[in-house]
Amino acid sequence: YVILDKKICDDNPGAVPEGAVELEKMGMSGNIEVDAVVLASGFKPFNAEIKETYGYRKFNNVITGLDMERIKREKGAIVRPSDGKEPQKVAFIQCVGSRDERLGNLWCSHVCCPYALRMAENIKYKNNESEVTVFYMDIQNAGKNFPEFYEKCKLNQRFIRNIPVDIYPMEGDQLRLRYMAEDDGLPVEEVFDLVVLSIGIMPNLENSSLAEIFGIELTDDGFFAGKDNLNRTSTSKSGIFIAGTAEGPKTIAASMAHAGQAAGEVMKHLGVS
Ligand SMILES: Cc1cc2nc3c(=O)[nH]c(=O)nc-3n(C[C@H](O)[C@H](O)[C@H](O)COP(=O)(O)OP(=O)(O)OC[C@H]3O[C@@H](n4cnc5c(N)ncnc54)[C@H](O)[C@@H]3O)c2cc1C
Numbered sequence: 001y002v003i004l005d006k007k008i009c010d011d012n013p014g015a016v017p018e019g020a021v022e023l024e025k026m027g028m029s030g031n032i033e034v035d036a037v038v039l040a041s042g043f044k045p046f047n048a049e050i051k052e053t054y055g056y057r058k059f060n061n062v063i064t065g066l067d068m069e070r071i072k073r074e075k076g077a078i079v080r081p082s083d084g085k086e087p088q089k090v091a092f093i094q095c096v097g098s099r100d101e102r103l104g105n106l107w108c109s110h111v112c113c114p115y116a117l118r119m120a121e122n123i124k125y126k127n128n129e130s131e132v133t134v135f136y137m138d139i140q141n142a143g144k145n146f147p148e149f150y151e152k153c154k155l156n157q158r159f160i161r162n163i164p165v166d167i168y169p170m171e172g173d174q175l176r177l178r179y180m181a182e183d184d185g186l187p188v189e190e191v192f193d194l195v196v197l198s199i200g201i202m203p204n205l206e207n208s209s210l211a212e213i214f215g216i217e218l219t220d221d222g223f224f225a226g227k228d229n230l231n232r233t234s235t236s237k238s239g240i241f242i243a244g245t246a247e248g249p250k251t252i253a254a255s256m257a258h259a260g261q262a263a264g265e266v267m268k269h270l271g272v273s
């Protein structure tokens with residue numbers, strides 16, 4: 001994000017996205033000749049407002065995973081936006097924006113299961129009396145130690161294999177969720193103090209224009225396409241490489257590993273390895 005009008009941003013600090021940079025402070029533009037380009041332009045987090053029935057930005061205590069990380073960083077604890085109090089009953093809704101046929105976003109984002117479960121554990125650690133429920137379709141295995149971590153989470157958290165469709169506001173800024181019971185498939189309504197939407201990784205909106213500029217392909221999902229399954233850092237165009245989530249959803253560690261592979265391919269291309 002680039003701040004174009006500093007005054008507007010100074011007047012509305014809450015509206016300025018994290019990591020935004022001031023245009024005046026950026027370097028000058030110019031032309032340089034290069035033998036290789038690595039596109040590492042990343043992803044966009046899913047815009048939870050698209051899932052209208054969840055009331056994101058309408059109901060104070062419906063937040064996203066990113067909001068939750070920010071709240072924890074700023075307040076030192078996970079608190080309700082409405083009153084700054086620690087929530088007693090928290091729901092996590094997984095796969096918001098990912099694995100969603102209606103939206104045409106069929107991919108798994110890989111990161112939202114681990115971050116949601118980590119945050120849920122943090123809530124339980126801070127307040128053992130709190131109740132945390134995770135509504136899910138599948139829990140994505142996120143690496144070597146994840147299965148043990150998931151088993152530990154099952155002891156502290158309630159897992160319900162159903163994704164709620166609607167959230168309704170209640171008095172006192174609580175929220176009512178409607179979902180289908182796992183055993184008999186009948187509708188259940190339950191009240192929570194805080195609902196966390198586990199948003200995932202979407203292709204960067206600039207991908208199609210960048211693909212056109214650099215003459216490379218996009219996958220059906222809108223990420224940059226690797227050359228083939230064995231080489232996912234080279235592209236169909238010689239000298240153009242891709243790294244990180246620009247190629248598809250990844251954790252930070254996987255993005256770094258992918259970037260390392262891209263650097264190796266660039267060295268080969270330049271004839272220095
Ligand atoms: C809600 C959420 C929670 C997450 N939690 C975790 C977690 O707990 N652990 C974990 O491992 N991963 C987590 N992730 C994933 C993590 O954010 C990514 O793995 C990581 O950011 C990917 O790095 P990247 O460099 O590929 O992309 P990015 O982090 O998106 O970086 C791309 C950079 O390129 C810049 N850029 C974009 N377009 C251009 C352009 N045209 N010109 C110049 N620069 C450009 C962007 O401004 C950005 O700085 C989470 C993701 C989400 C959405």
Ligand code: SF4
Nearest residue numbers: 095108109110112113
């Ligand atoms: S990581 Fe988990 S929450 Fe995210 S899309 Fe995959 S299964 Fe859904």
